Amino acid sequence: MSIPAPIRADADLSTLNTLGVPARAAWFAEPTNLDALADSLAWADRASLPVLLLGGGSNIVFAADWPGLVLRPALAGRELIGTDKDFFHVRVAAGENWHETVRWTLEQGWPGLENLALIPGVVGAGPIQNIGAYGLELADRIEAVEVFDRDSGEVRSLTHSECRFAYRDSVFKHEGRGLVVLSVTLALPRAWQPNARYRDLAEALDQKGITDPSALDIFAAVVEVRQRKLPDPARTGNVGSFFKNPIVDEPAYAALKANEPDLVAYPQPDGRFKLAAGWLIDRAGWKGRKMGAAGVHANQALVLVNLGGARGAEILALARSIQADIETRYGITLETEPILIE
Structure with a gap:
């Protein structure tokens, strides 16, 4: 069975995931047009290979190699x-x-x-x-x-x-x-209105004396806040927020609030509350902690980082320790955001 031109064997994925953990794909393709994409998928189907779609690699944790085809569409325009x-x-x-x-x-x-x-x-x-x-x-x-x-x-x-x-x-x-x-x-x-209600964003604009922000003002403020709070994946491997903000009903929120008066939460249209997962992790004492070559970022508890040479399994071990602790302390189940390849 002939192999379509875009496909190559035994590809290194370590530079294609922003955590920078080692991983390999049995087969890899980066099609630049629809025909090449369709041919690559058809070949994988004929070969009975599992297919993993990969974008910028910023939302995936490789704790194992991929036994089939990794497809990274490079469609432009x-x-x-x-x-x-x-x-x-x-x-x-x-x-x-x-x-x-x-x-x-x-x-x-x-x-x-x-x-x-x-x-x-x-x-x-x-x-x-x-x-x-x-x-x-x-x-x-x-x-x-x-x-x-x-x-x-x-x-x-x-x-x-x-x-x-x-x-x-x-x-x-x-x-x-x-x-x-x-x-x-x-x-x-066309009838654009600024959205600057989040505290960090509002504070960044206020510090600049901007009371009626343009879209470019908000863009600049968002970039400033993210650069200040989040590590650059090019320097410190990470996938951004590792956990979703949990959403709980009003009784669960009230019970947590009674024990934690400064609990950070956001009311939802359906009457539930979105809790700040980073606040829970920080309050539990995880910010800045390390487990081997994996760690929790010192400035943002939602972000797990590769401190140098970490493998995906180490990142997952840290994540699961955090999940277990938050479950024990608060009765809250934290869900992971990135795709986990195990």
């Missing part, structure tokens, strides 16, 4: 496809860098993504995880997602509702696992 009285409609290919895309939209005069600045990774991974930060989720801006359906071999467009977005979740994590994101169409508001 960004364009304004239309405007109406309410929105700028922008289509971006899956392989484009996310942060550079945010910067590009602002440079064109199309605001709306500024709160999501400096999130690592590529555009195609955004809707899968429904990335979010500082009071905005990508789902708030997505109009449609173009996908390649591995089962039918067809390209189709999913509407916003078909993507079934939720907090750090989407259809792509469930029955849509056989869908490969090709591009994302964004609806960016």
Whole structure:
């Protein structure tokens, strides 16, 4: 059985994951167009190989090698496809860098993504995880997602509702696992309003004396806050926030609040409360702690870091120790954000 041109054997993945942990793939492909992508997937199906889709590698922990094909789509292109009285409609290919895309939209005069600045990774991974930060989720801006359906071999467009977005979740994590994101169409508001209600962001703007921020002001403030609080993956291996912020009902929140008066939580529209996982981890004394070559970042307890030479199994061992401790102390189950390859 002939091997399509984009595919190579025994690929090193250590530089393709932002944790910088060692891992290898039995087969690897980085297709730059739809035909090469489809050929690579068809070959993997014929060979009965498992397929792992990899974007920027900023949301994955390799605690084991991958026995099949790692597919890293490198589809490129960004364009304004239309405007109406309410929105700028922008289509971006899956392989484009996310942060550079945010910067590009602002440079064109199309605001709306500024709160999501400096999130690592590529555009195609955004809707899968429904990335979010500082009071905005990508789902708030997505109009449609173009996908390649591995089962039918067809390209189709999913509407916003078909993507079934939720907090750090989407259809792509469930029955849509056989869908490969090709591009994302964004609806960016013409009647833009600043979103600066998160404390860190509001404080950064206040320190600059900015009371009526532009989208570029918020972009700059988000970059400043993230650079101050989060480690640069190019220097210190990490995957950003390792745990999701848990959401609890009102009785559970009230019970926690009674024991922890300064508990950080955010009311939700359905009456529940989103707890700050980083606050729980910090209060439990984990910030700055180390286990072997894995550690908890000194400035942000949500971030686990590779202190140099860590393996994925060490990172997971630290994560599970934290989860067990938070469960014991607070009765809260912390869910991991990144994909775990074990």
